[in-house]
Amino acid sequence: MKKIIITIVVIVAALAVIGYVLTKNKAENKAKTDIVAEKNASVSVKVASVKTEEVSLDFVANGNFEPIQELTFSAEKSGKVISVLAKEGDYVRVGQTLLTMRGDAINVSAQQAQASYQNAKSDYARYENAFKSGGVTKQQLDQAKLALTNAETNLKQANINVGDTRVKAPINGFINKKYIEPGSILTGMPATALFDIVNVSKLKLVVTVNESQVASLKKGNNVTVTASVYPDKTFSGKITFIASKADETLSFPVEIEITNNANNDLKAGMYGSAKFGSNQQKQNLMVVPRNAFVGSVSSNEIFVVENGIAKLKKVTAGKILGDQVEIINGLSDGDTVIVTGQINLQDGNTVEIIK
Numbered sequence: 001m002k003k004i005i006i007t008i009v010v011i012v013a014a015l016a017v018i019g020y021v022l023t024k025n026k027a028e029n030k031a032k033t034d035i036v037a038e039k040n041a042s043v044s045v046k047v048a049s050v051k052t053e054e055v056s057l058d059f060v061a062n063g064n065f066e067p068i069q070e071l072t073f074s075a076e077k078s079g080k081v082i083s084v085l086a087k088e089g090d091y092v093r094v095g096q097t098l099l100t101m102r103g104d105a106i107n108v109s110a111q112q113a114q115a116s117y118q119n120a121k122s123d124y125a126r127y128e129n130a131f132k133s134g135g136v137t138k139q140q141l142d143q144a145k146l147a148l149t150n151a152e153t154n155l156k157q158a159n160i161n162v163g164d165t166r167v168k169a170p171i172n173g174f175i176n177k178k179y180i181e182p183g184s185i186l187t188g189m190p191a192t193a194l195f196d197i198v199n200v201s202k203l204k205l206v207v208t209v210n211e212s213q214v215a216s217l218k219k220g221n222n223v224t225v226t227a228s229v230y231p232d233k234t235f236s237g238k239i240t241f242i243a244s245k246a247d248e249t250l251s252f253p254v255e256i257e258i259t260n261n262a263n264n265d266l267k268a269g270m271y272g273s274a275k276f277g278s279n280q281q282k283q284n285l286m287v288v289p290r291n292a293f294v295g296s297v298s299s300n301e302i303f304v305v306e307n308g309i310a311k312l313k314k315v316t317a318g319k320i321l322g323d324q325v326e327i328i329n330g331l332s333d334g335d336t337v338i339v340t341g342q343i344n345l346q347d348g349n350t351v352e353i354i355k
Contacts (some may be wrong), residue, residue, distance in 0.1 A: 213320070
């Protein structure tokens with residue numbers, strides 16, 4: 001009996017020791033888990049300081065050069081091409097004959113119209129003299145005059161048709177592409193394409209600017225323009241158009257007209273840059289990095305770090321100056337703003353600043 005009691009006591013003691021150890025281990029594991037959870041609750045971010053500094057108000061916008069005029073020139077009349085008088089790369093002027101069409105039948109019709117007109121003219125002169133002497137009635141004279149008018153109209157149309165056999169350039173420019181050869185058959189419906197003509201004596205550089213930049217621009221302002229392929233050359237441009245309404249990206253299209261040089265170095269489609277100057281070349285402004293804004297500058301929201309906690313603040317943004325943005329209201333010099341990691345943040349999160 002005594003042995004049984006001892007055995008029971010030993011078992012109970014062993015169970016007590018095991019229970020104590022398990023409880024202790026559980027407490028230690030919980031403490032470790034709490035530490036890890038607390039550490040994992042911190043969001044890693046990078047930061048920058050708000051500061052007031054002297055900033056240049058000049059800015060650069062990029063775009064592509066477009067020709068001042070371009071036209072895909074098409075046939076107005078049907079017929080067969082006899083000769084093509086311009087080739088790709090030629091410079092042509094308004095009114096210059098580019099091709100001739102077969103005009104045998106048209107020329108015959110014009111000769112007939114000319115003969116009919118002369119005959120009607122002679123008849124009217126006779127009737128007019130006869131009317132003065134009472135030889136014909138007023139009605140007969142009016143009919144002769146109507147016949148003369150109709151003959152004159154037919155002659156004008158015939159001469160137009162003769163002219164249409166000589167197709168002329170409607171604008172000045174270079175032949176960029178030729179679509180026809182001698183022997184080609186032209187149709188008016190649908191119209192046969194003849195030439196692409198491009199006028200690059202002047203070009204347009206089309207760029208977009210944001211709302212703070214567009215406020216400083218006016219039509220007629222002079223702009224310095226460069227082309228990426230000619231880094232050492234500058235061209236003088238003038239603003240000819242500023243959009244009155246922003247596009248879907250909240251940017252405003254601006255067109256700058258540039259007179260090409262004597263060698264026509266600028267080509268349509270080249271990549272160009274326009275440097276817009278300001279009357280106030282430099283100004284002291286409070287600025288933050290552009291990527292400090294949550295989402296985009298238009299959100300006007302920025303996370304600020306205060307005692308290791310992320311605080312979401314509403315600000316008023318001003319001018320966008322490249323990678324920096326002016327802050328008009330909502331921040332102070334020396335504030336620490338978060339520039340990366342905002343996607344994982346909520347207001348009040350603990351943050352860990354990384355370098």
